Every structure is written in C-alpha cells, then in structure tokens.
Amino acid sequence: MKARDTRKEEAICHASIDLINRKGLSETSMSQIARQANVSPATIYIYFKNKEDLLRQLYLRVQRDAMQNIFNGYESFLPIDESFKILLRKAYQYFLRKPEHFTFLEQYSNSPLLQIIDEREQEKYFAPLFQLFDRGKQNRLIKDLPNEMLLSFTFYPIMQLVKYHQSGKLRLEYAQFESTLKLAWNNIKLDRAVGSFTS
Amino acid sequence: MKARDTRKEEAICHASIDLINRKGLSETSMSQIARQANVSPATIYIYFKNKEDLLRQLYLRVQRDAMQNIFNGYESFLPIDESFKILLRKAYQYFLRKPEHFTFLEQYSNSPLLQIIDEREQEKYFAPLFQLFDRGKQNRLIKDLPNEMLLSFTFYPIMQLVKYHQSGKLRLEYAQFESTLKLAWNNIKLDRAVGSFTS
Amino acid sequence: MKARDTRKEEAICHASIDLINRKGLSETSMSQIARQANVSPATIYIYFKNKEDLLRQLYLRVQRDAMQNIFNGYESFLPIDESFKILLRKAYQYFLRKPEHFTFLEQYSNSPLLQIIDEREQEKYFAPLFQLFDRGKQNRLIKDLPNEMLLSFTFYPIMQLVKYHQSGKLRLEYAQFESTLKLAWNNIKLDRAVGSFTS
Amino acid sequence: MKARDTRKEEAICHASIDLINRKGLSETSMSQIARQANVSPATIYIYFKNKEDLLRQLYLRVQRDAMQNIFNGYESFLPIDESFKILLRKAYQYFLRKPEHFTFLEQYSNSPLLQIIDEREQEKYFAPLFQLFDRGKQNRLIKDLPNEMLLSFTFYPIMQLVKYHQSGKLRLEYAQFESTLKLAWNNIKLDRAVGSFTS
DNA sequence: CATGAATGAGAATTCATTCAT
DNA sequence: AATGAATGAATTCTCATTCAT
Numbered sequence: 001m002k003a004r005d006t007r008k009e010e011a012i013c014h015a016s017i018d019l020i021n022r023k024g025l026s027e028t029s030m031s032q033i034a035r036q037a038n039v040s041p042a043t044i045y046i047y048f049k050n051k052e053d054l055l056r057q058l059y060l061r062v063q064r065d066a067m068q069n070i071f072n073g074y075e076s077f078l079p080i081d082e083s084f085k086i087l088l089r090k091a092y093q094y095f096l097r098k099p100e101h102f103t104f105l106e107q108y109s110n111s112p113l114l115q116i117i118d119e120r121e122q123e124k125y126f127a128p129l130f131q132l133f134d135r136g137k138q139n140r141l142i143k144d145l146p147n148e149m150l151l152s153f154t155f156y157p158i159m160q161l162v163k164y165h166q167s168g169k170l171r172l173e174y175a176q177f178e179s180t181l182k183l184a185w186n187n188i189k190l191d192r193a194v195g196s197f198t199s
Numbered sequence: 200m201k202a203r204d205t206r207k208e209e210a211i212c213h214a215s216i217d218l219i220n221r222k223g224l225s226e227t228s229m230s231q232i233a234r235q236a237n238v239s240p241a242t243i244y245i246y247f248k249n250k251e252d253l254l255r256q257l258y259l260r261v262q263r264d265a266m267q268n269i270f271n272g273y274e275s276f277l278p279i280d281e282s283f284k285i286l287l288r289k290a291y292q293y294f295l296r297k298p299e300h301f302t303f304l305e306q307y308s309n310s311p312l313l314q315i316i317d318e319r320e321q322e323k324y325f326a327p328l329f330q331l332f333d334r335g336k337q338n339r340l341i342k343d344l345p346n347e348m349l350l351s352f353t354f355y356p357i358m359q360l361v362k363y364h365q366s367g368k369l370r371l372e373y374a375q376f377e378s379t380l381k382l383a384w385n386n387i388k389l390d391r392a393v394g395s396f397t398s
Numbered sequence: 399m400k401a402r403d404t405r406k407e408e409a410i411c412h413a414s415i416d417l418i419n420r421k422g423l424s425e426t427s428m429s430q431i432a433r434q435a436n437v438s439p440a441t442i443y444i445y446f447k448n449k450e451d452l453l454r455q456l457y458l459r460v461q462r463d464a465m466q467n468i469f470n471g472y473e474s475f476l477p478i479d480e481s482f483k484i485l486l487r488k489a490y491q492y493f494l495r496k497p498e499h500f501t502f503l504e505q506y507s508n509s510p511l512l513q514i515i516d517e518r519e520q521e522k523y524f525a526p527l528f529q530l531f532d533r534g535k536q537n538r539l540i541k542d543l544p545n546e547m548l549l550s551f552t553f554y555p556i557m558q559l560v561k562y563h564q565s566g567k568l569r570l571e572y573a574q575f576e577s578t579l580k581l582a583w584n585n586i587k588l589d590r591a592v593g594s595f596t597s
Numbered sequence: 598m599k600a601r602d603t604r605k606e607e608a609i610c611h612a613s614i615d616l617i618n619r620k621g622l623s624e625t626s627m628s629q630i631a632r633q634a635n636v637s638p639a640t641i642y643i644y645f646k647n648k649e650d651l652l653r654q655l656y657l658r659v660q661r662d663a664m665q666n667i668f669n670g671y672e673s674f675l676p677i678d679e680s681f682k683i684l685l686r687k688a689y690q691y692f693l694r695k696p697e698h699f700t701f702l703e704q705y706s707n708s709p710l711l712q713i714i715d716e717r718e719q720e721k722y723f724a725p726l727f728q729l730f731d732r733g734k735q736n737r738l739i740k741d742l743p744n745e746m747l748l749s750f751t752f753y754p755i756m757q758l759v760k761y762h763q764s765g766k767l768r769l770e771y772a773q774f775e776s777t778l779k780l781a782w783n784n785i786k787l788d789r790a791v792g793s794f795t796s
Numbered sequence: 797c798a799t800g801a802a803t804g805a806g807a808a809t810t811c812a813t814t815c816a817t
Numbered sequence: 818a819a820t821g822a823a824t825g826a827a828t829t830c831t832c833a834t835t836c837a838t
Contacts, residue, residue, distance in 0.1 A: 026225030152359040160351040424623030504707040550757040558749040
C-alpha cells in the first residue's frame, strides 16, 4: 500500500491558488495546475473529485485558515470596543500577511461560481463578528442597526483598504491604521442619545 | 468592425450582459451570446474585434451609462455636504434601478480579466467624487485623508448595501437610507478640532 | 450563408460504420471517425448532437435502408408462401450485398448500448413480416404460434447463414438457398391436421 | 500472475460478468470491476495479465461451464433423435438457469473483440453437437446438410428463444418447449426419400 | 500477496474565430 | 452586412496499467 502524499496535495492547492490569483477562476485549467504542481493531471483527481470540488475545497480551506488566524485567541470577555478593534486589526494584518489568500477570496466574492459553495459555510465566516455586534447592541454600546449595515461600515471598508494596499495605491502606517480603526468604531458605537434608523 | 444596425449591436450587448450576470464572464461563450441575441456568431465579429474587445466595450459602455446617470445634473456650486449626499444617493438609486449593471460591474471588480481595461479609464469613474473630496479638504469641511480612505468609508459601504439589497438580505426604507447617508457623511466631515491621521 | 455539405455528412456516416465494424462500437472514437472522414472532430458535432446521437442516427439510417430494400415492391396480394419467400430472399440478398450494414446491425443486436434506441423504432423493423405471419395464421396457412417463435425458426436462421457466409464458413449456391427457403417455410406452414403448441 | 486466493479470483470474475452484462464490454473499467469485487485495481493484475487476458479468461470459463453443464452425462449410445433433444433441452435449460452466462456470451458473439479469442477454442464449443450431426448423417437419420446449416435451424433458433425469454417477450411452458424441440428435429431429420441440397 | 497512489495517453466535447456564400 | 459551416486548439476527465510500500 502506498500512502497519500501530503506534499502533492499541498502542491496542487498552492499551484491552484497562485494560478487562480494570476489568471482567474475559469481561466485556470486543470492541466495548468498539474503542470505547475509537477503532477499528472490525473493525480489531481485522486485528491479532488473534479474541478468544482477542487474549487470548493480550496475556498473552504482558505476561509478556514483565515478564520483560525483572525479569531484564534480572541477572548469574548474583553470590552466590546477592544474586541471589535482586535478582530478588525487581526483581519487586516492577516490579509496583509497572506495577500494570496485575500486575492483568492475576493475572486469568489462576486463570481456566479460561488453558488457552488453552501451558503451556510459562508455565514460561519462572520459568525463571531455578528455575535460581537449582537452583544454590543444588547449592552447599548453599538447602534441598533442590522448586522449587515454594521459590517458594511466597518469590515468592508477595511477590506477595501487591504485592496488598496495590495495595488499599492494606499499603504497605511501603523498609526494611520489605528486611526482608521477608531473611525470604524465611531461609526457604529452608540452615543448617549441616538442610535437606530428611527433616530 | 464598424457598426451599422444599432438594433443588432444593442441586442448583442444586452444578451452579453444578461448571460455574463447569470453565468459569469468566462462561462459565457460567443455562441451563447449569438444565440440569445438572435444573431450568427460571425455577426458579433462585425461589431467587435474579438471577445476581449467585446468585454472591454461592454465595460466601458456600462461604466459610461453609470457615470452619466450619477453625475448628470450634478452642480458643483452646491454645498459640499449636499453634493456628497446627492452623488451617493444617485449612485445608490442608479444601481437599484439597474441591478444588471451593478452585477455586471461587480463581476469585473475582482477579476484578473479587468486588466484588459486601461486603468486610466477606470479612474475617470471616480473623478467627480475625488474632485468633491479635494474641494472639501481645501475648504476644511472634509477630513484630510487620502481619497481612497474617504471612498472606502463612504462609497464602498453603500455599494455593499446595494449588494445586500440585491441578495434580499437587507432592503432599506427611504428614511433608513437617508440615515445611512448621514452616517457616511459624519464619517468624513471635519469636526472643528480633529481630522487627519496625525490627530 | 454557407449550406451544409451533404458530402461531409455522408463521409462521417461512412467512416463511422466502417470503423465500428472493424473495431467495435465503443472502441471507435470521435477523433478516429473525424480522421477517417477527413473532417475536424468539431465538424461531427455540427451534424450530430453527440456520440450517442451519432450512433442512434446511424442505426436508424441503416435500418431504414434495410427496410426500404427488403420491403420495397413487396405486394401483399401475393400468396402467403410466395410473399414469405420473397421477403426472406430479399433480406438475405440485401445483407449479402451490403455486408457492412449487416455487421453494423449485428453489433447493436446484443449490446447494452442498444437501449439508447427507442424500442418502438425496432418493432417497425419486423412489422411487415409480423403482418404476414398474422395473415397466414388467420388463413390457416401458417401454424398458430407466437410471431417470435415463427421468427426464430425462419428469419433468424437465415441471418445466421448470412453470418456464416460473411465469415466464409458456408457459402450457399442459389439452389441451396432456395432449398433453405423451402425448409424455412415447411417449418411454419400449417399441415392439414396439426399446428399449435397444443397439438 | 499466478493465482492464490480463489475467493478473490472468483470475486473478480463474478463482478466482471455482472458489470459487463449490465454496461457492456468496453464500458466496464478495471476500476469498476475492482470496486465491485472489493479488491484493488492492482490485484486484478495479479490474477490476469491485462484487461484483454481477463476478458479472454472470462469467456473461456463461461464457455467451459456451459459445455460441462450441457454435455455432462450425455451418452452417445442413445438414439440420435433422443441425444439431439437431450442436448438442446439441456442447453435451453442451462441458459435459462444461468441467464448471466447467456447474456455474457451473447455480448461477445457479434463483437469484433471476440477476435481476441482463439478461433479453435470456439469450435470446441460445438464439437459434440457436430459429432452428433455427423453420426446422424452417416446413419441416414439426419439430412446431408452442412453442420452450419443444421445449427442454424436447430441450435440458434432455440438460443433466440432464450433471448425472448430473458426479455420477457415469450416464455414457453414445458410442453411448448417440447413441441419446439420436435419442430427443430423435424427440421433436420431425414425423410425416407429426400435430404440433401441436391434433392 | 495485496494495495492505494500515480500517471501518460486518450476520450468526448466546446470554444473563439474564420471561411465561403 | 450577415450568416451557418468549419475548424484546430484546448478543456475536463477517465482509463489501463505500473509503482512503491
């Protein structure tokens, strides 16, 4: 019996992500992946059922890695604003550190191909942030707005900054990023009197 | 390569956008477009040099239409905050009104295929908004932050809301959207004392 | 506009039948057919939806040709025994004349692939012979046996002789075949007294 | 290449026949056989040199089993007509009892793949029947016709009946089959005066 | 013996594009 | 201008077979 070579699986995933980032999801062929991973095309099919499966597995892997890095060590007993900043900072840092993962996930975000992936898998991605928001709203520390709205004005702008960083259009210093975090928090923190849409 | 029958050209563009939105950029073949446009594949090549050219032309067309609709009638002598809100409101309304254009542009936003299109073309897209930001910063009405940062916390969050609207996850009432506009403005407006990264 | 080239379709069919006869149904690839027909593989897909469709169309064509040649000019007002002999003789001669059609149809007869083809299409094949049997039974000239039984002892043995002829193991002279026809007829003709299973 | 575990070899053969009967000769892959036999693909190559060898071995096995069952206990001293009926009856019963063997052999009968198998192997199959025919002709009990002709009007029609039985189109009662046997015998038995082609 | 991994060759099919009318 | 036919190149994937354990 011959055991599965973890090296090969790793090579396939790595080659896939690299190619997809450079050429695009559909412009990356199984043969190209095989060539870059130094493997026979048929070998890919030992580790993945087909191209669709490969793409899904890659997505889930990268997402899982992102979640582990961002949410790992996150302690929910910290003050809400601290937790909030920690999470966003970690997210920002993670994607700066692993730009290939960022680019890869972005490829999916607007692609009709994403429908391949179970929507529930996606929701897990934001679960800790959503819980934080809910806790903040209960404690009257965060505005009573839908989580999607809160995300739109905190997480997504920061992801946009990652994109600018990658393209070289705007690279923030540490202090600048911390100011940005404060900006994001001010966006959603509940002032004494006001707060919801109805205000 | 030169157009004649505007009806046919229109049909090709319309079919292309529809197919691309439903299936994706690369999953849409010239034959499919031809079939849906009730035209022969060869006919597409009378109006467009090749597929790459078709995609570029489509992008520029849609972008032009968006710009015309959003910036049309926009008067630069209005107060900065009014102008700001008018532009974002028009953008929001435009994309709600033409969801197929929104989806189409989003397809490109993270695709390596976008590199087909001249970067300068893209910058024109945000020019009026950038001019507004610059004017606001000069008049000490808007924080002295890079335009990319200002975009990230105003325009992009609102685009994210369009996406939520399209997916049905969050549909704002008129008053809610107006509150959101206020939120976006508060994000960048200069308070008496504070403002730049250095603060 | 460019019209369809009947020559090409003919070449594809001819190449297909030849290859299938020599190599077998599944051993014949679309590329091989294309090569032998002096056509691009993609061209086959203009004339036939896919390989399954090609095989079905081929079968129906050959069957139709066989039926036309065998049943053409067949007059149902002739005496039953004359009609019977005429049909079997024509069938025998047809398949000796077009051995490639015989071999081709035989390929299908025992293949699980045949299930591709509508069963009703197949029944048409024997319809005239079955009608003859029915008429013969009504007129008390043919034994009252199921048509399948009558076929088994008349048509199929003669098809077996075609096979022997093709393989060179047994080639009948004209008189010998006529004797054989008489033998086949004696097999099913009703003697004065006896006849059905119950006899 | 030499056998050891008869259980495994048996499992491979059984799985092969089953799959071939259901899907066809070429549509059955070594991996499928391995999976159904609960064996590794590589294991098949311990017992059989390659796919061609496997197919040939299978054919010979099934043929041998058929011959043993049909000719076993057959005593050549019985009257010719008795022997004839006994053999055909046994053949009919054998194939009804082991329909998978019947289907399997039929798969080969018209396939160009059969050329894999040594023709002499095939002739052994009919040897006892041919000897019977020869004896009958010498004793002026059977018409002086070529053995192939005799087969065509006795053995093959009955095989056709097995096929009808399998497809459900015609299932004979015991008495009906005995009548059929009589029919087959009458086909070839020599009447007082007549007999050969020359008659 | 037995195995699951590994693979090069080849399968069916589609594609963007050009040709001939 | 407009078209359907035609195509070589490329795609995903499977197969019979061998390798390494």
